[in-house]
Every structure is written in structure tokens, then in C-alpha cells.
Amino acid sequence: MGSPRSQIIDLIENDSIPQENIEQALLVSEVAPHRNTWFHFVDQMMLWLGTLSLAFAVLFFIAYNWSELGRFVKFGLVEALLTLSIAAYWRWGGDTLPGKASLLIGTLLLGALLALYGQTYQTGADTWQLFFNWALLIIPWVIISRFSVIWVLWLALINLSIVLYFQASVNVLWLVFASDSSVLWSLFTLNTLVLVVWEIQQQHRLWMQNVWAVRLIAVGSSIPITWLVLSAIFKSDTMYFIQNGSIWCVWLGALYLFYRTKKPNLFMLAGGCLSAIIVLIVFFSKHFLAFNHMGGFLFIALLTIVLGASAAKWLKNIHQELQT
């Protein structure tokens, strides 16, 4: 069932409401809000805009005077805010939204404190160490938060640490994934593992049943593996192509089996379709455009249309099936 707005639009488009009654129908259905609702909305809007304006004003002021402030004032400022946010979490409790928001702000401020420490004392540490240490230090908060946003933030920090880590010339993970694509393999492995664990655990934990969080993690898994296959297509190394292509096929097959049969999820299937379309288009582009430009372009264009339309039709059928 759609929202009241979409319901009214459907009725209007089907001429079910006489034109002279549309304005009144919007009011009756509250698609056009009542006066009191407007009053409440404007009240909330002014409150949030006013508060955020003041907050940003303070931030801009601090940024302006940043170079003039002594290091103890800088540290004191950040640590005071960090303490306040944790105090607010304790005051409101971990089960309330303000409490969770306070803890999120605390985790962000911890990162700011580490950055300030690195900047002030010039420790010479690599950038990846900042993000990795940040992720390490917030683990207790992440676990007690039971808040998807903080978990996703933590995963993003680990991902970023991996990417920056591979900018160093020799590292431990290179020994495991001994190739130029080590960073992509590391990201793919990590995010896929997290996705699997998340899907298993969310059956028992209500706070993990956030649609957007699972989608983000799935995107984090699909981008590296798709990129690996694309790089294999462009390399003239058959074994490398077979290796990457096989793993991609297994990943795609597992995605289809799980999200089509066990736990139907249209977004995941759409993501799989997008990955398949991109890989196929790039594959055929590389081979067809090499020997026949004109015919190749036309073929690829038609192939793109057919693949896109077929995927959309298949997804629409599944969507209909899931709704009934």
C-alpha cells in the first residue's frame, strides 16, 4: 500500500475524484497538512535550523581561530566535547535515539582527537595507522551501541585503513594476496565476510535489521569483485582472467541463490544484475571494438539495451511475485 500522497495521485489520475473536489480531498486526506501540522512543522524547522546555524557558527569560529589557539586549548576543547557526548549517552541511555546519536558523535570526536594528536606531535605515523587505531579504540563503543550507523562507520574505517595500508611498499596482506590487486581482494574478502555474518546475526538482533546497512555492505563487497574482473579483462593474462572470473561467478551465483530463494531481496539482485551488465559490456567491448569499430559500437549499444531491459523485466517480475 502506497503513502496517502501516492494513493490520492492514483485516484486523481484515474479520474475517481472530480476536479472541483481535489483541493478538499487533499485536505481531508491530510496530503495537504492541516494548520496545526503546519505550525508544528515550522516550529521544528526553525528550531533545527536555528540550532544547527549556531552550532556551525561555533565550528566556523573555532576554525578561524584554530592556528591562534594553544595546543592545550585545542586538546581541551575536543576532549571536553568528547566527554560531553559520552555523558549525554549515559544520561539518555543506550536505547534512546538521542543516546545513540550522542555515542555516534563521541566516536567521530575520538577520530578528531587522534587527528589532532598526530598533527600536534608529528609522530611520523602513516595515515592508515590513524584510521586503524581509531577503529580499534572505538570497538567497545561499537559493540555496546547496538546501532547500525556506528557499525557501518567502523567498517568504513577498516576499509579505509586497508586502502591506505596498501600504499606502503611491503605489508603482511601482500603475502596473502600476492598480486597488484591485493587491496581489492582484501576489501572483497572483508566486506563479504561481514555481509555473511550480518545476514546470519540479523535474524536474532532487531537493531541489525536495517535495510540500508546491509545494502551498503553488499555494495562494499560487489564493487571490489567487479573491479577485479574488469581489470582481468583488460590484462592479457588468461589464467588471471579465469581465476578472477571464476570467483566472480561463484559470488554472483551465491548472491542469486541466497537472495532469490532463501531471503528474497530485490536490491541485492539488482546489484548483481548491474555487476553482470558492466562485466559483459566491458568484455564484449574489448573484443568487438578491437576488430570492427562500426559494427562493434552498434552491437554493444544493442547488447546494453537488451541486457538492461531484460534485467529490468526480470526484476519487475520478481518484485510482483514478492508483493503478492
Place this chain on the structure above:
Amino acid sequence: MSIQGNHIWDMLVAANLVQGSKPDTWKLETPWYVKTLLAFSGWLAALFLLGFLGVGFAFVLENSMAGIITGGLMIAGAFAVLRKSKDQFHDHLALALSITGQSLIIIAFFTLNKFNNPLPWILTAMLQVLLAGIMPNFIHRLFSAFFGALAFAIALGEMGIPYVFQGVVMFLAAWVWLNEFKHPQHMKIIQPIGYGLVLCLVYIKGAFLFGSGLHVWRSTHPYEVWTQPWMGEVLISMVTLYVVWQLLQRYRHSVSETFSRLVLFGTLIVCAASMEANGITVGIMILLLGFAASNRMLLGLGVTSLLFYVSSYYYLLEATLLSKSMTLFALGLIMLLSRWLMLRIMPRLVE
């Protein structure tokens, strides 16, 4: 927004606005990510089609008239397909055809323009206006409205009257959304155009705040500038006042009432306070338009644009961080003071 959908028909019947049993209007809404997949595939196909034309029919790209004729034929073909289309494949094909045809025509416009004037942009805008009106496809209309408004804004810049295009696009967007339900037979045209205009407005304002303006689209030919940035902000404030006035009229409040005057005065104060903090007024207007019709998409756009503008305000080079801080502080105080006054005075007036 809290009423369950299945009670809506009963409420309309109880209010004597409709009669009989509820018609079966249920239809499956395509999820946004499937639509995104379609749009992405359409774009990709159009790129390859253009490549095919470029390689196989190079004269089409070299000869402007051949480009216009071929492009026109492709758009006409896309229109014919869309009119009869009942499935995604044909929608998709038509979208790719139309985008390729438009690209050929627009390239021809620029090739023919030997005098470095805004004519190609004006012609592009007119083409997009025409397509937004006639092409029977939501994504196509949105795309045409977006690029039509952008082309128009660039044309104004080329004519030496920049800064005002934000206000003009904002007025068009406001007018479209305020009259969304007044022309039910044209709702399928109005809604995608409305979204296209709002997206263009957010893009234009964002490009302006990041310092690039629309310079990247413009020629390097020097021209005299007839307008100033403050004129644009005044225009934006006038459009916001217009929106508030229209909303007051919708709820049967005439301008002569004390309540209406206070609301308009409060709006004017907020607009004046946010003239330096660029983008805030635009975000507020999008929020108002979204809330007025329970449009969650517009509400989301409004919130996103406000956060985006405040963040990009940090990078604006025309003022120091100190002056920006003072501007935001004043704005925050005025907002909270206005809210306090509203809570004291308005409940009595509304009663």
C-alpha cells in the same frame, strides 16, 4: 501523513467528495534502484550509439544539417516508440535513441554558431522544453527539464545577466509544485518537470557555492555583466515570499489579516538574515514545497540541499571564516527568536 491508505477512500466518501466503492487503482511501483539501472543502461547505450554514428556516419557529425536531420529523426522515432511502449525494453530503447538524437542536434547547434553568442544554449533550452512537454516518459521529462533549465541558466550568463537565473529557475520550480494538483490531466507532465527543475536549482546553487558557478559551461568570450550577486539573492527572497503567500491563500488567509502579515514579515526577516548564507533560503523553500504536498522526495531533497549548502559555505572564498561564523550566528539567533515569537503570538491568532 499518518492516515492509513485504505481509509482514504472512506474519508473521501464521508466528506461527500466521491461516491461509490473504491476503484482498483493499485499498481506496482518500480523501485528506485531498478529505475536507476534503467537510466544507467540508457546512458551507456546512447554513448555506444553515438560512437557507432561517429565511426560509421562521420559526415553526420561533420555536417551540421545532416546532424540535425538525423537527430530529429531519432527523436521522432523515440517519441513513436514511447507512445506505444508497454514494457521496459521499448522504454529503454527510446530513451537511448532520444539521448543520442539530442546529442547530435546540440552538437550541430554549437558547430553552426560562429559568433560565440548564447544562441546555441537558447536553442538547446527550447528543444528541452519541447521534449519535456511531449515525450511520454517520466525519466525523459525529468532529464529534459533539468538540462533545459541548465541551458537557460547558461544562456542568461552568456547574455551578461548571471546571478538571476537561480531566482528564475526557483520561481519556475515553485510555480510547478504549487500548481501540481490544479491541472490533473497534466500531472504526469508536471511532476517530472518539477523534479528536474528542483534538481537543476540544487546543482546551480551548489556549483555557484563551490566557486565554479557555471563557468565550466561558458565560452571564454568576455561580456559585460549587468547584474550583481545581491540581485540574485533578492530575487530568491521574492520567490520565497511568493511561495509563502500562495500557501497562505491556499488556507484562506488573505494578506490583510494580521496573521498573514506576521508570517510574511517573519519570512522576510529570515530571507534577509540568510542572504549572506547562500543556499539556506533555497533549501527552506524546497522543504516548504515538499511539506505542502506530503512529498517525501522533495523533503529529502530540501534537507540534503540544506546540509550541502551549509557545508559548502565553509569553502566559499568571498568571505572569511569569521564573517561566515557571525552570519550563521545571527541567522541562528533570528531563527530561534522568530520561533519564540511564533510560539507566543501565533497560537492566539490561529484560534
